[in-house]
Amino acid sequence: MEILSPAEWEVLGLSLRVALASVTLTLPVAVGVGWLLARCDFRGKLLVDGLCHLPLVLPPVVTGYLLLLAFGRRGWLGPVLESLGIRLAFDWKGAVLASAVVAFPLSLRAVRLAIEHVDPRLEGVARTLGAGAWRVFFTVTLPLAAPGLWVGALLAFARSLGEFGATITFVANISGQTRTIPAAIYTYLNQPAGEAAALRLVWISIGLSLAALVGSEWAARRSRNRQATP
């Protein structure tokens, strides 16, 4: 007996692909914004902070609908993207965007905290040793914040795997395109005799999420250990 049917394998593969792409998209932005919030003081910082955390508390349906308004085919940016040959609505890339937006606040929190914990005087001493601001960022700040970056990446990965509301609102539930694990479970539960398949995906979902959380906790401990040493 096969462990998973071909359709279920497809769902799993798509979910992992969407989650990985979502992390790849969200982490660099989280690092940039995290550095800005951790190291700079500027007008409207609270507002930026609030906006970044909005997806954490907004109903996912609202996030998905806003994405539809912005990036849908008739949305504000849809035609521009279309002319560039990028289609987001009802496409797996749209699922990536939805996951990335929803996962962003989680990774931002972890990354910002990690950067705040890097002693600014280490960055200062690196400057006096002749390293420019960018070099200091890449050779001192980022390596020291690395465990926190892992925490952020794994949390974003786990959150992306579980993304349902925003995704289904923005890019619907299309087999092979946007049907990730949560959407597939939802679909199976609405089918007669789909419960067994749903349950298999539920177990996979639990396993993946748990692995990501354990991984992020392990990275968080490494980060604390590193900061504890003088």
Place this chain on the structure above:
Amino acid sequence: MTLTLRLQRQLPEFRLDVDVICQEPVTAIYGPSGAGKTTLLNLVSGLARPDTGYVELDGDVLYCSSQGTDRPPEARRLGFVFQDDLLFPHLSVDANLRFGYERVQPAERRFEPGQIIDLLEIGPLLGRPSQQLSGGERQRVALGRALLSSPRMLLMDEPLASLDQGLKSRIIPYLRHVRSDLGIPILYVSHSVAEILELTRQVLVLQQGQVLAHGDFSVVSQDPRVLPLLDEFGFENVLPVEILNCKESACTARCGDQMLRIPFCDRPVGTRLFVGVRADDIILARQPPEGLSVRNRLQGMITEIAAVGATRLVTIDVGHPLVVKVTPEAVADLALAPGLAAWCLIKTHSLRLGPEID
């Protein structure tokens, strides 16, 4: 070396306002905690900006608010050594040392790693992660790292403050090497007079962001505004002596035309060195005392009595000015006054052996 500093910056507690020209190879910046010493170094290094100001090192303008010149720290070529060594925790000792070295054009490098590693005796540490070093080792690596960035000047912010006394005395010879053998000028922040005098006699006294005095320590320390500051950490007198002979537990040394018994030190006859004695370790007498175990009695004349809080600092000229801390009652009972003769009693073991005189 000529370092011109004109710096103004409003701080939460006071206004930092410094206008000095430093020309000695080593200038010490002395002052109580929170006097603005660290801020001053940060402004020189470019890690912080003054409100207005001007910084020039050997004709090279590093900062000028009126012309909009503001060299970033990485372009100033000033080596900074902090109180906490601030080694990069994610890098090995070797990588820490090379961090600044690799940023310098090969043609502009003043030292090679091997030379500095030998001088600071850090060869055995190279492969170790920086977290596994002891305090003294860390500070030597931090010093080496700064030197290998080929700085035109070193800025040192209480580099020994976090080390215990034993380690301090082991690091100081390295600093003296840097000063004398490598010829790198140093701006040295400290609140320990003893430590400063190991390196230089050129002192700039800072209080509440203002320069109280600037010049040779023997002159500066007699300034009535400076004396109370020196006393805050236990004023330590420093006397130059010359060793005459050594026997078992103690040595005899000459201080001016008077004799001192100092703790045993394994140095040849004729060696000239500094000895330190704290102002509150000296007993003052109006007559030459009899029947005391105290070995040392230096005769002199009272030149000044300064009121510092609830104590009095009496300066006695014993060939060199010697500051003695007494209570106001003692001043009254003994009828101490400038111009009177006095004897300073010092136990041999209250004398601390300092560095040799260059």
